[in-house]
Amino acid sequence: xxxxxxxxxxxxxxxxxxxxxxxxxxxxxxxxxxxxxxxxxxxxxxxxxxxxxxxxxxxxxxxxxxxxxxxxxxxxxxxxxxxxxxxxxxxxxxxxxxxxxxxxxxxxxxxxxxxxxxxxxxxxxxxxxxxxxxxxxxxxxxxxxxxxxxxxxxxxxxxxxxxxxxxxxxxxxxxxxxxxxxxxxxxxxxxxxxxxxxxxxxxxxxxxxxxxxxxxxxxxxxxxxxxxxxxxxxxxxxxxxxxxxxxxxxxxxxxxxxxxxxxxxxxxxxxxxxxxxxxxxxxxxxxxxxxxxxxxxxxxxxxxxxxxxxxxxxxxxxxxxxxxxxxxxxxxxxxxxxxxxxxxxxxxxxxxxxxxxxxxxxxxxxxxxxxxxxxxxxxxxxxxxxxxxx
Numbered sequence: 001x002x003x004x005x006x007x008x009x010x011x012x013x014x015x016x017x018x019x020x021x022x023x024x025x026x027x028x029x030x031x032x033x034x035x036x037x038x039x040x041x042x043x044x045x046x047x048x049x050x051x052x053x054x055x056x057x058x059x060x061x062x063x064x065x066x067x068x069x070x071x072x073x074x075x076x077x078x079x080x081x082x083x084x085x086x087x088x089x090x091x092x093x094x095x096x097x098x099x100x101x102x103x104x105x106x107x108x109x110x111x112x113x114x115x116x117x118x119x120x121x122x123x124x125x126x127x128x129x130x131x132x133x134x135x136x137x138x139x140x141x142x143x144x145x146x147x148x149x150x151x152x153x154x155x156x157x158x159x160x161x162x163x164x165x166x167x168x169x170x171x172x173x174x175x176x177x178x179x180x181x182x183x184x185x186x187x188x189x190x191x192x193x194x195x196x197x198x199x200x201x202x203x204x205x206x207x208x209x210x211x212x213x214x215x216x217x218x219x220x221x222x223x224x225x226x227x228x229x230x231x232x233x234x235x236x237x238x239x240x241x242x243x244x245x246x247x248x249x250x251x252x253x254x255x256x257x258x259x260x261x262x263x264x265x266x267x268x269x270x271x272x273x274x275x276x277x278x279x280x281x282x283x284x285x286x287x288x289x290x291x292x293x294x295x296x297x298x299x300x301x302x303x304x305x306x307x308x309x310x311x312x313x314x315x316x317x318x319x320x321x322x323x324x325x326x327x328x329x330x331x332x333x334x335x336x337x338x339x340x341x342x343x344x345x346x347x348x349x350x351x352x353x354x355x356x357x358x359x360x361x362x363x364x365x366x367x368x369x370x371x372x373x374x375x376x377x378x379x380x381x382x383x384x385x386x387x388x389x390x
Contacts, residue, residue, distance in 0.1 A: 032288050032323075032364040033235050035244045035278070036133060036156060039271075039295040040115065041251035044309050045316025046301065046347060047264055048084060049098050049329075053077030056336035064303045070260045074098060078329045082260040083268030086276055090320055091327045097319040099356060100331035103297065103349035105382075109311035111252070114296030118353060119155035121376045132375055133243055134159025136361060139371045146243040149231040154245045164241070166234070168226060224248060224274030232281035235289065242365075251295060255306035275320060290321035290364050294353060300345050301336060313346035317353070319360060354382045 050066050051057055053076055058065045071079025072088050078098065080087060090096040104117040106124050113125040121132030133156040137146050146163035148154050157163050227246060234240050250267060257264045271293070279286050298315025314334075334340050334348035342348040358372050358379065373380055 031242065032290070032366075033242045033244070033285065034133075034136075034360065034364050035231060035235070035246065035289065035291045037271075037275075037291060037293045038115070038118070038154065038156070038245070038247040039251045039293065040247055040249040041111065041253075041295070042114070042297045042299055042311055043251035043267075043295045043315065044253060044257065044264060044299040045100060045102075045295075045314070046298070047257065047309075048081050048268055049100050049316040050079050050081060051077060051100070051333065051336065052079055054333070054336045056338075056340075060301045060336045060338075060341075062303050063307070064257060064259065064309070066259060074327075074329055077333075078331075081265055081268050083265040083270075084272045086269075086272045087318075087320075089276070093322075094326045095320055095322050095324055096327045097324060098327075098329045099317045099319065099351060100329065101314045101334055101347055101349060102294075102317050102331075102351040102353055102356065103314040104353050107313065109297065109313075111296060111311075116155065118294060118296050121354060121357065121379075123378055128377065129155075130159035131156035132357065133157045133245055134161050134163065135375045136365075137161040137163070137243060139367065139374050140365055143239075144243070145241040146245070147231075147234055147241040148245045149227055149234070150245065150247050154247055157243075157245045163243075166230065168230065222270075223250075224270040225277045228274040228278040229281045232278045232285075236282050236285040253299070253308045254304065254310060255308040257303075257308045287322055290319065290323055290360055292357065292360055293318040293320070294356075298347055301341055301347055302345065313342050314349035314351075315347065317356070319356065323363060352382050354379050358383065 046061065047064065047066070050071055052066060052068050052071060052073075066079070066081070068079065070082055072082065072085035073079040074091060078100070080098070087096055104114060106113065106117045108114050108117075108125070116125040117123070119131050120128055121135070122128060131154065133146060137144050138159065138161045146157055146161070148157050148163060148165045149167070150165065151167045153163075153165055227248075231244050231246055235242075235244055248271070251264075253264050256262070259265065275291060275293075278291070279289075282289055294317040295315060297311060297313055299309035299312040301312070302309075304310050330351070332350040334350050336347070338344060340348060354376050358376055361367055361372055361375060367375075369383075376382070
């Protein structure tokens with residue numbers, strides 16, 4: 001099997017450094033919703049979306065190489081790790097794009113710089129402090145709102161457009177009488193009172209502590225499912241936000257990464273269950289929702305001496321939702337031979353994260369090219385050609 005057999009029909013690019021993905025959305029409703037899930041730490045895309053059909057795969061991965069029988073195969077070349085096997089349901093329902101050999105445009109192995117580039121949507125880690133999701137809210141037409149379902153404000157949502165935050169952190173129970181007294185104090189300031197009322201509305205829409213407790217338990221799923229269910233509770237409200245940012249840490253697997261059932265696979269299983277829980281909790285609102293899963297960089301092609309992987313370059317990501325006309329693996333696959341690796345150690349990048357995000361934004365909110373270029377400054381040469389259907 002040669003390199004060309006890996007090139008997916010949804011990619012364009014010629015001799016360009018990055019190819020531009022072309023996906024097809026079935027429709028573009030006006031009430032689209034976008035969920036951006038950031039996996040902080042750089043997850044190993046070669047262990048999540050496994051290129052088992054590459055002739056160099058087993059040799060370069062060594063003891064971290066999966067057997068074909070351990071994977072949930074998407075086609076003859078790529079399979080999902082065992083932990084992501086529940087997503088075969090999404091694949092079969094034409095709701096999954098699996099992206100590979102994808103990277104931010106800036107070459108770095110620094111978590112700080114990589115996350116800064118991914119969250120600001122810029123070509124370098126220095127520049128605007130606004131996040132690309134906040135700029136998206138600034139340029140969108142009509143009613144729009146954003147929420148961070150996280151312990152703090154992710155950089156992707158930071159900016160001049162006001163957004164809300166919600167976290168399930170236990171800070172003690174606040175009684176209604178106390179809130180009423182606070183309301184009297186806040187009435188003296190019109191701006192603060194509006195924010196106070198907005199916070200109360202979030203409190204009413206959020207899952208109760210009892211509901212959250214009922215879903216707690218052992219395993220990775222307890223980290224993901226409650227947060228993703230909570231996000232769905234906000235997004236499904238008729239006047240709820242149409243942009244949400246979530247983040248999960250713990251993907252920096254320098255040691256004991258494992259194979260099926262191992263450390264990384266358990267995290268992937270929690271993520272898979274959480275996304276399916278989000279879909280179920282959204283109910284009818286799922287029809288207008290697109291979920292993007294990305295990380296700041298991939299990991300080294302070869303394992304290190306402690307059974308893990310070190311900071312790399314290109315990796316994998318996912319776009320999930322019913323607007324996709326069909327499921328597909330999207331990759332201009334560079335190969336895993338020694339000569340094909342970036343700096344002789346990493347999967348070589350052929351797909352720009354901004355091309356993917358620009359395509360998702362255009363398909364979800366029907367923005368113009370000018371609006372998309374404002375969301376992703378200095379990216380005119382990176383066009384997401386996501387064609388739409390009827």
